[in-house]
Amino acid sequence: MRCIATGLLAALLLTGCSTGPDAVAVNNGGEFRFVAATPSGEVIPAGERATAPEFSGTLLGGGEFSSGELAGDVAVLNFWGSWCGPCRVETPQFQEVYADVRDDGVQFLGLNVKETSEQFALAFVERFGIEFPSLYDPRGEVALAFRDYPATAIPSTIVLDRDNRVAAVYTGEVSQDDLRRVLDLVLQEA
Template sequence: MVALLAAALVSGCSTGADQVDVNNGGEFRFVEATPSGEVIPPVERAAAPEFSGTLLGGGGESFSSVELVGDVAVLNFWGSWCPPCRVETPEFQEVYADVRVEGVQFLGINVKETSEQFAVAFVDRFGIEFPSVYDPRGEVALAFRDYPATAIPSTIVLDRQGRVAAVYTGAVSEENLRAVLDRVLAEEV
C-alpha cells in the first residue's frame, strides 16, 4: 500500500499542503489502483459517489453525476499545472471523439486551479470537447475519498450502473484506456 501511494505521487502531480484539506478532519482511504488494461470484476464493484459541480467555462452551468447513469463514464481528475495531464488529456480527446457515439461519456474534473482562466486556456489549447467540472476546492475529489483522486492525474471508469470499474493513478495511455472501455462496453447490461 505504501509503495502504491509512493508510485502515485511519483507518476502524478499529487496534491500538496497548500491545497484544499481533502481529509476534512478525517483520513483519506485508498483502494488499490487497477493494473493497466484491467477491469474490476462486476461483482466486486462499488457504486460511485454522487457529486455535482459547476462546468468549466459554462457560465455557471451546473452538472450532476446522475447525468452519467446509463452510460460508461470516464472521470479524469486534472489540472493545467500538471505536466502528465498535458500528455494524457489530448489522448483522452482522441478516444472521446471515437467512442462518444457508443454510449461513453467523458468528464474532466479540474482541480486546484488558481484561476478558471488557466483551465479554460488549457482546454482551448488542446481542443478538448468533453466537459469539465471546475473544482478548485477539491469538493468532487472529496466525494471520491475512497479512491485515489488526490493524485493528479487520476482516472476512474464507471460502468453503465454507475459503479467503479477501473481506477488509475498517474497518466493513462490512449491504448490502455481504449482496452478498458472496450471491456466495459462489452459487458451485458
C-alpha cells in the same frame, strides 16, 4: 548538488503528479498527494464494484452538471489540473479516445481541481482542443468524494460502468491504449 536536484525532478516527472505511503502534501491543505502511478487500469470484477458517489457542480465556462447525467452510459472521469505535467500529456490523448467512442455510449467528464483561476483551466481546454465537459472544482470537493479510489492523486481517472459503479481506477498518467482496452471490456458487459 545541482545533479541531485535534477535527478529528483526527473524522478518526480516520471511518476506523474502522483508517491505512496511517503505521500508529499502539495499546496492544498494536505488533501492532495503524490502517489505511484498504476501501470495500467485493472477492471474491477462486476460483483466487487461499489456505486460511485453522487456529485454535482458548475462546468467550466458556466452551466450546472449532475452525476445523474451519466446514467446508463460508461463514463470516464478524469481529475486534472492545468498545473499538472502528466495532464498535459494525457488530456490530448483522452480527446482522441473521446472522439472515437462518444457515439458508443461513453461519456467523458473532466474534473478540474485545485486551480487558482478558472481562466487557467479554460486556456488549457482551449489549447488542447478538448470537447468533453469539465467541472470546475477548485476546492477539490468532487475529488474528495472519490478519495477511496484515490482521486486525490492528480491525475487520476475513474471509469464507471453503465450501472454507475466504479469499474476501473488509474492513478497517474493513463496511456491511450490502456484506456481503450478498459473501455472495450466495460462496453462488452451486458
